[in-house]
Amino acid sequence: MILETLKPQVSAIISNQDLDKNERLLKICELLDKNITYYNWVGFYFRNGEKEELLLGPYVGAPTDHTVIPFGKGICGQVAVSNENFVVPDVAAQDNYIACSITVKAEIVVPIFVNGENIGQIDIDSNTPDPFTELDERFLEFVCAQVATIL
Known part of the structure; x- marks a missing residue:
């Protein structure tokens, strides 16, 4: 699975002291x-x-x-309040959705926590209907935990 192979690369980016946080x-x-075809933004x-x-x-992205x-x-604003992952298989079915494209x-x-506080999130849009699985959630939780170490 491509997601597992990306984890060491995420960790390498996070630990690169030659780059600033942004x-x-x-x-x-x-x-x-670049590596996950259904991650379009x-x-x-x-x-x-x-x-x-x-x-x-x-x-x-765009x-x-x-x-x-x-x-x-x-969706992002709701995660800021709920502190929970939010997977939307079909954005057209969401009443409280902000259309970007x-x-x-x-x-x-998926929210990012620092010292138990929700300080941000990673947001992924897909042009593919219902592409996200539990594997995406677990992978993005890993990404967010890594990101939290530099915030």
């Missing part, structure tokens, strides 16, 4: 986008200080107007 986050986005959102909103961090997302709004069919968002 460069490492972008490299992770690039790695996932890969990015990070982070809590904006004490405000109840998320700010877009490094990402790879430009988005959604650079600030209020807590509770869309008409080509997006599915989305997965």
Whole structure:
């Protein structure tokens, strides 16, 4: 499975002291986008200080107007409140979905915790209907745990 083979590369990026935090986050986005065919937009959102909103961090994919997302709004905003993974097999079936592109069919968002606090998330959009499995969730949890070590 490609996801397992990417874990050492994620760890190598995280431990690369020659890159700053945002460069490492972008490299992770690039790695996932390049190697997982159904990951069509890969990015990070982070809590904006004490405000109840998320700010877009490094990402790879089509430009988005959604650079600030209020807590509770869309899939990312819901994860900021629930502190739980959110897998959306069909975005068209979601009432509280923020459309980034008409080509997006599915989305997965996994929170990043530092000292037990949800400080951000990784957000993946897919142009493939219902592509995400439990293996994607476990892999992205691994990615988020690695990312948490540099935040």
